[in-house]
Amino acid sequence: MGHSHHGHDHSHGSATRAFAAVTLINLAYTALEAGYGFYTDSLALLSDAVHNLGDVLGLGLAWAAAALAKRPTTASHTYGWRRATLLSPLANSLLLMAFSGALAWEAVRRFSAPPQIPAMPVVVVAAIGIAINLGAAWFVRDGHAHDLNKRGAFLHLVADAAVSLAAVLAGLGMLAFGWAWLDPLTALLIGVVIAIGTFGLLRDSFNAAMDAVPANIDQAEVAAFLSARPGVAAVHHLHIWPLGAGEIALTAHLVRPDDSEHDAFIDATAHALDDRFGINHATLQIERGRCGHDLHDAAPHAH
Structure with missing residues (x-):
């Protein structure tokens, strides 16, 4: 029997630092957004903050997985802890699905009596979110196409930027036309976008956890x-x-x-x-x- 492992530089150290940076950045922004969401009673901001909190948890899982993957093999873990990078995106996608359902439910409930929301704080805070999330996505962009762990984090951050853009547009609509229903509508759309965008990650991470042949291999x-x-x-x-x-x-x-x-x-x-x-x-x-x-x-x- 022959065995060959042609090693590659997976840059676990740089991956761990990138996950640490984007996790802390997103945690700080989530606190800022949640504070303004409660202050203005904006469901669009609160829903985005809740989604960002889910992302912080997901990014924390990706951070922990990248750190665990660096641990050496042992007598009881002969492959080491590399599989953590497959389990992390599975938990990540389940979290996103749960949050998208919660956002959609609250948005539907608010349609009957949408509160009046001060629009300008929504626009400003959401615009900050676009910059932060795109910047954080840039940190974990390398290798995300072939690394499920990085892909989960990357998709989270890009989705967050899109969600923040939707909140900006909703704020502008409320500012220009006084359409209070744009706030719950935006939250509902956020939930749908998250669910659709997460389905592929959920499928791929579940297959990987079940030892399926990688999708790019016949x-x-x-x-x-x-x-x-x-x-x-x-x-x-x-x-x-x-x-x-x-x-x-x-x-x-x-x-x-x-x-x-x-x-x-x-x-x-x-x-x-x-x-x-x-x-x-x-x-x-x-x-x-x-x-x-x-x-x-x-x-x-x-x-």
Whole structure:
């Protein structure tokens, strides 16, 4: 059996610092927004503040996950704590879904008698929120497309900026036309936008937590690639799953009757899996014959 882990610089230290910075920045802004929300009785500001509080909790989870991922392996945690970066976005997305439902419920309740809201404080505070959230998103932008933990934080912050923009527009509408119903309408739209934007993260993070094959990898293509390697007669027990942020694991049994140069074959195959598919933690077992397994074809079997 051969094992190869082609390490990459995942910059866990910089990720931890970025999460710490954006968490503290958002916590300070949430307190400011909530204070003005209570002062003006604006549901748009309060709902955004509640959403931001959820984001602070979510960002705190991402911060903790990035810190846990740096911990070394132990006898009881042989992969270390990398999986925390997969569980964090799952909890993150569940929090967002819960908050979006609460915002929508309160907004619907207020439609019957929307209070008069001083519009200018809503515009000013929400405009500050746009700048803060876009700046914080810039901190965690690197690698967010391939790191669920960073993606969860990035989506939170971009969604917050959009939510703050909606609050600014609502404040301008109330200022220009006196439309008090714009405040609960904005809160309702905020809840809907959060729910829609979070669904993809919830699906992807749940699949990752359940060891699903990463969405950017075609298992059949990997099986065909392994089957076409020199001397390989069959492939079985093929499993592909995410280990953590930026790390994908694979295990497979390869039937290879020619018993020469297996070490060089395993090393070359592991490098090829990394280069072609981004699978950087491959464990390959070489078998010379059937070994009691059913090998009707080269397709992977689920076990």
